[in-house]
Amino acid sequence: MNDIYMDNNATTMVDPAVVDEMLPFFTEQFGNPSSLHSFGNKVGFALKKARKTVQTLLGAEHDSEIIFTSCGTEADSTAILSALRAQPERKEIITTEVEHPAILNLCENLETQGYTVHYLKVDEKGRLDLNAYQKLLTDQVAIASIMWANNETGTIFPVEKMAEMAQEEGIMFHTDAVQAVGKLPINLQDSAIHMLSLSGHKLHAPKGIGVLYLKRGTRFRPLLRGGHQERGRRAGTENAAAIVGLGKAAQLAMDNMAHENSYVKNLRDKLQEGILKTVPNCFVTGDPENRLPNTVNIAFEYIEGEAILLLMNKHGIAASSGSACTSGSLEPSHVMKAMGIPYTAAHGTVRFSLSRYNTEEEVNRVIEAVPPIVAKLRKLSPYWDAEANAPMEEPEKSFAPVYA
Amino acid sequence: MWDYSEKVKEHFYDPKNAGAVADANATGDVGSLSCGDALRLTLKVDPETDIILDAGFQTFGCGSAIASSSALTEMIKGLHVDEALKISNQDIADYLDGLPPEKMHCSVMGREALQAAVANYRGEELEDDHEEGALVCKCFAIDEVMVRDTVRANNLSSVEEVTNYTKAGGGCSSCHEAIENILTEEMAARGETFVAPPIAASKKKKVVKLKPEEPKPEPAAAPAPAAAKPSGKLTTVQRIKIIENALAEIRPTLQRDHGDVELLDVDGKNIYVKLIGACVGCQLATATVGGIQQKLMEALGEFVKVTPVTEEQLTNLVGV
Numbered sequence: 001m002n003d004i005y006m007d008n009n010a011t012t013m014v015d016p017a018v019v020d021e022m023l024p025f026f027t028e029q030f031g032n033p034s035s036l037h038s039f040g041n042k043v044g045f046a047l048k049k050a051r052k053t054v055q056t057l058l059g060a061e062h063d064s065e066i067i068f069t070s071c072g073t074e075a076d077s078t079a080i081l082s083a084l085r086a087q088p089e090r091k092e093i094i095t096t097e098v099e100h101p102a103i104l105n106l107c108e109n110l111e112t113q114g115y116t117v118h119y120l121k122v123d124e125k126g127r128l129d130l131n132a133y134q135k136l137l138t139d140q141v142a143i144a145s146i147m148w149a150n151n152e153t154g155t156i157f158p159v160e161k162m163a164e165m166a167q168e169e170g171i172m173f174h175t176d177a178v179q180a181v182g183k184l185p186i187n188l189q190d191s192a193i194h195m196l197s198l199s200g201h202k203l204h205a206p207k208g209i210g211v212l213y214l215k216r217g218t219r220f221r222p223l224l225r226g227g228h229q230e231r232g233r234r235a236g237t238e239n240a241a242a243i244v245g246l247g248k249a250a251q252l253a254m255d256n257m258a259h260e261n262s263y264v265k266n267l268r269d270k271l272q273e274g275i276l277k278t279v280p281n282c283f284v285t286g287d288p289e290n291r292l293p294n295t296v297n298i299a300f301e302y303i304e305g306e307a308i309l310l311l312m313n314k315h316g317i318a319a320s321s322g323s324a325c326t327s328g329s330l331e332p333s334h335v336m337k338a339m340g341i342p343y344t345a346a347h348g349t350v351r352f353s354l355s356r357y358n359t360e361e362e363v364n365r366v367i368e369a370v371p372p373i374v375a376k377l378r379k380l381s382p383y384w385d386a387e388a389n390a391p392m393e394e395p396e397k398s399f400a401p402v403y404a
Numbered sequence: 405m406w407d408y409s410e411k412v413k414e415h416f417y418d419p420k421n422a423g424a425v426a427d428a429n430a431t432g433d434v435g436s437l438s439c440g441d442a443l444r445l446t447l448k449v450d451p452e453t454d455i456i457l458d459a460g461f462q463t464f465g466c467g468s469a470i471a472s473s474s475a476l477t478e479m480i481k482g483l484h485v486d487e488a489l490k491i492s493n494q495d496i497a498d499y500l501d502g503l504p505p506e507k508m509h510c511s512v513m514g515r516e517a518l519q520a521a522v523a524n525y526r527g528e529e530l531e532d533d534h535e536e537g538a539l540v541c542k543c544f545a546i547d548e549v550m551v552r553d554t555v556r557a558n559n560l561s562s563v564e565e566v567t568n569y570t571k572a573g574g575g576c577s578s579c580h581e582a583i584e585n586i587l588t589e590e591m592a593a594r595g596e597t598f599v600a601p602p603i604a605a606s607k608k609k610k611v612v613k614l615k616p617e618e619p620k621p622e623p624a625a626a627p628a629p630a631a632a633k634p635s636g637k638l639t640t641v642q643r644i645k646i647i648e649n650a651l652a653e654i655r656p657t658l659q660r661d662h663g664d665v666e667l668l669d670v671d672g673k674n675i676y677v678k679l680i681g682a683c684v685g686c687q688l689a690t691a692t693v694g695g696i697q698q699k700l701m702e703a704l705g706e707f708v709k710v711t712p713v714t715e716e717q718l719t720n721l722v723g724v
Contacts, residue, residue: 112585304440306406306466310416332440347440380422380470382444382462383437399444401433401520 003316004362008202009151009179009295009353010320014245015204021248022206025241033238034229043240050247057250058196058213059187067212067230068243072178072199073102075212076145078223078234079174079195080106083143084115086219087172090142094171096120096128096157097338099147103176104334120146125287126155126339133162137169144173148180148196152322152335152351153286154295156184163192172218178202182253183260183292194218200242204355205249209242256356264354265293267363271352272296274367279374281391285341285349294354297322299336299345302384302391303377308350311373317366322349344383344391408467409501411475416467421477425460432521434513441465441510443473445517447480449525454485461517468507475499476514485522491515492662494682505545540582543575543691551583555590562601563587568699569657574691643704644670650703651677654696658683665696668718675700679712 005013025046031039033047048063055063069075080093080103093110095103097119107117118136120128128146137144144166149156163173174195180186181196182203188196195218200209214220214233226235272284281301300308305321312319322333331337332346341349352366378384382399385392392398408416428446435442442465448458459481461473475496480488493511497503503511523530537548554560554569563583567573573583588598638646644667651667658664663683669676677696683689689712697710 302437302464304465304469307416307470310467314417343437343440347437380419380462381464382433382442383464386423399433399442401435401442 001316001365003318004358004365005318006352006354006358006362006366007318007320008355009154009292009351011201011207012204012355013357014201014206015249015252017252018205018245018248022241022245025244029240033240034227046244046247047238047240050243050250053247053250054211057181057186057254058198059185059189060213061189062216064231065188065214065216067214067234068238068246069210069212069234070208070239071210072100072176072197072202073210074223075197075199075210076100076102076174076176077106078212079197080110080143080145081223082219082221083172083174083195084110085221087142090140092116092118092136092138092141094118094120094133094136094141094144094146096122096146098122098126098150098152098155098335099145100151100176100178103145103147116140122155122338124340126150126153126285126335127287127290128157128162130158130162130165134165137166137171139170141166141169141171144171146173146175148175148177149184149292150286150335151179152333152349153297153339154179154291154353155286156180156290156292159193160191163194167192179292179295182249182257183294185257188213188215200246200249203249203253205246206242209239209246211246260356261293264356264358267358267360268294268296268352268354270360271354271363271366272298274363275370278367278371280389282374283345285336285339292353295351296353297349297351299341300348300350300374301345302381303348303374305348305350307377308348308373311376312350312369315365315369315373317369319353320351322346322351406467406504406507408471408504411499411501412468412471412503415471415474415500419461419470419474421458421460421474421481422462423460424462425458428458428460430521430525432517432519432524434516434520435465437464441469441513443469443513443517445473445476445514445521447521447525449485456480456483456485456488465510465513466507468503468510469513471500472496472503472510472514473517476518480518485525488518489522491518494662505542506539508545509547540586541570541572541575541579543579544571546570546572548582548586551586552590555587559594561587561591561596561598564601564698568654568695571657571661571691571695574695638704640670646703647675647700650699651696654699658692663692665692668713668715673706673708675708675710676713676718677710678714 029043031043033040033044051063051066054066060066069078091114093107093115095107095117111117120133122128144162146157146159146162148159159175166173172194173192175193177196178199179202181198194215196213198211201207220233222233224235229235229238275298276282279300282298285297285299309319309321322336333349336346336349379386383392425446425448428448430447430449432445444462446460447456449456459477461477463470463473479491479499493515496511496514497508520530540546540548540551551566551570551572555566558569560566560569563573563580566583573580584598584600591598647667647670651665655664662681664680665683666678666680668678679689683692693710693712697708700708700710
């Protein structure tokens with residue numbers, strides 16, 4: 001029996017067609033795209049083609065708006081640091097409490113350098129309050145950076161609307177769309193979004209390639225200065241093979257998006273329903289009405305996420321968790337905390353994120369495997385009444401720790 | 405991705421003594437839902453002999469927490485409670501063939517549950533003096549609370565000092581930024597400003613050829629020493645006193661990790677010390693000795709070389 005991979009929000013399998021497309025660029029197509037001779041030209045044309053495909057995937061107006069980077073994190077950093085350097089008189093940033101660490105840790109560091117960061121709160125379903133956002137839009141704000149979809153819950157944010165609101169106040173808008181690109185239709189030319197980040201390995205391209213979309217006319221300051229690559233906006237010899245791979249992956253994403261939005265969504269819904277029906281005391285986190293088609297995040301009460309993952313891994317099932325123990329921190333996921341998920345459940349969240357490679361048979365196997373795993377761990381838990389198969393009544397009262 | 409030993413996996417996948425012991429006469433609860441780890445240890449102790457007849461655990465936690473709980477119950481069954489209390493968290497980790505540094509707190513939880521259960525058996529009250537923070541140094545498993553407390557208690561003002569007192573930062577050095585951030589905050593709280601030391605200059609002297617007509621520059625004032633140096637030349641007795649005092653400051657840190665250090669001999673610039681307990685054979689002994697050497701150089705205001713030796717090796721070295 002094959003292992004089951006349901007951790008596609010972490011990374012995806014490189015599509016075999018993408019690998020095929022890339023291979024010549026490790027062998028005969030080795031030229032430097034900046035070179036004027038035929039060796040360089042061939043690679044240069046391949047990059048041009050890939051850039052065009054990514055432009056089409058994003059609905060960008062010009063292919064020169066596509067800047068290849070090494071990853072999503074680099075694109076995020078470039079966007080925010082560029083906005084600050086290009087507008088030195090503006091010292092404020094707006095973002096959300098539930099962003100990816102690529103944004104949050106950068107913002108935290110910028111706070112130590114004298115910048116003010118406004119972190120938008122979310123409600124219990126992980127949704128943003130646009131009125132609170134509106135109040136923060138002043139001429140002191142250099143950039144608003146709001147993720148398109150949350151990596152843990154899949155909750156989708158109304159970034160197009162938020163970009164328009166920012167534009168009315170003359171504020172640059174960036175979106176970390178790492179989880180959205182390839183899963184949701186995007187049309188940037190008709191939006192007020194100035195900058196967007198994407199990451200190749202989230203859409204079946206290899207790791208080590210990302211993109212920063214930069215709307216023409218947006219004031220920009222490069223993160224990496226040096227050669228003239230990427231029109232001087234991101235110096236460094238291009239990772240040609242990976243760029244070609246991303247181009248192919250972008251094409252496949254466009255070809256498959258409609259299919260993914262129905263096929264994968266149906267699998268996800270079946271998985272969710274199967275688990276909720278057979279496992280007591282668990283619930284879906286995030287906004288079930290407005291989320292990525294491939295993602296479901298389930299909180300299992302009174303057990304811990306890493307332990308669930310280890311037992312699932314023994315059954316050949318790969319998923320991920322927002323528990324403290326999986327990250328090595330003492331706190332459960334910042335996303336769960338921001339949504340106010342109680343501690344009884346926040347440590348026991350498991351994210352299943354599917355892709356076009358998952359099958360119904362795999363979903364059935366997971367539905368079968370999860371209930372006994374949860375039951376086994378609950379039997380060990382001091383907060384669970386094994387006889388009644390229910391949580392202890394007032395567990396915090398019966399469990400009286402000396403050291404808490 | 406955690407790199408768990410086979411022993412950890414074995415105790416996690418097939419935990420021993422899971423569940424509460426029937427007729428238990430001792431219970432120790434530690435942890436909480438909020439911190440994601442909780443352990444209830446139940447014991448059946450023979451009141452006549454104080455021997456632990458049976459032990460059981462109930463754990464809410466990760467793989468390491470479950471494995472540590474299971475290992476603990478196996479280790480203490482059949483022991484006298486006083487013997488059981490001698491088990492350290494490191495013993496639990498060793499029993500499991502090691503735990504990742506991020507998971508050492510799971511073994512601490514096991515030890516605390518044991519202390520709580522024995523106190524419960526004896527009808528004693530235990531005070532919660534336990535506080536845990538985010539992990540700062542992965543090489544030595546030192547958390548933020550320990551670093552902050554040590555900085556506060558000893559008015560530390562450099563990464564080097566933090567390393568000398570806690571070991572944090574003495575390994576791969578990737579946590580130096582985090583330590584500097586803590587120093588910045590703690591020093592600001594006491595009205596001081598953290599200033600990073602200048603990068604040590606290369607020992608190579610750069611020769612600048614002056615043109616004949618150029619006047620020779622005035623010699624620059626000697627830079628102030630980094631540490632307060634004792635003034636004047638020290639006698640051997642004075643040097644030994646200073647060394648002993650500096651070692652006395654370091655020892656509590658080593659003792660916390662079940663190690664220690666002892667001064668054996670001073671021979672000019674060479675200072676011979678004996679590492680004791682857990683420091684012997686520790687793979688991080690080099691970092692420990694480096695820290696000791698740094699501390700002694702600061703105290704003496706001169707370069708010294710610290711060498712760890714046994715008494716026997718010392719006899720061969722200096723012919724005592």
